[in-house]
Amino acid sequence: MSSRIRSYAAPLARARGLGSAKEGVEHWWLQRLTALALVVLTLWFVWVVVRLSGASHEAALIFVARPLNTVLLILTSVVSFWHAALGLQVVYEDYIGHEGARLAAIIVTKFAAVGLITATVIAVLRIAFGVV
């Protein structure tokens, strides 16, 4: 963008880079960033599902407790829920016309995402530390 066009904004507004939406490219950027991470993580996770498809409970516990698998599983959980919450937010914003309902849907989704991230991460850590 040329500086002539950008000179519309006051210096502070230009530094912030935010328009009237009071929000910048964070949502867009995080959706791409989490997507990039998920290219690797989901391919790994499909392989895990395939590998553990016939495995016993004991064998699955041993697999998850391996340090690299513990780390990758926690990352898969956090990044997947994060990406899903961002994506669902866009769907709500497109289809829910009523502002209150839209906001409620976004809040419920974000709370659910954080809650399920917490539950899954703690469960994986319990397995990793042998509490299970």
Place this chain on the structure above:
Amino acid sequence: MATHNTSSPPIAGANRPLSPHLQIYRWHLSMVISVLHRATGIALAGGLLLFTWWILALASGPEAYGSLRGFLNSPLGLLLLLGWTWSLFLHLANGIRHLVWDTGAALDLPSVKTGGVIVIAASILLTAAAWAAAFVL
């Protein structure tokens, strides 16, 4: 200072023309994949509940894990797993296509058409490969 109507604008509720929506257009591959990308995204968000069940059942013990495996081996469970696998690969393949588009590349019509065919083919082949691997192991 300009007067501004803070209550409802005068045009609200008027019978104004709507822009054309999905049912107006002839379906074509790019449109199908675009719709599928969103639909599979929503489905995969539901799949995360299955993911959560899997991890919590694993941490809960053999009984909980056994009932999850019982469900996943049922016809409905297998159907859900098949749907999950295909949804994931389609969303993944088309997601990579979106990331390529974000760089400004492959936005011309021939590339978009080729990319669409590749995405559909990849989603089916990868799903078949994953299930074949699961049966072999």
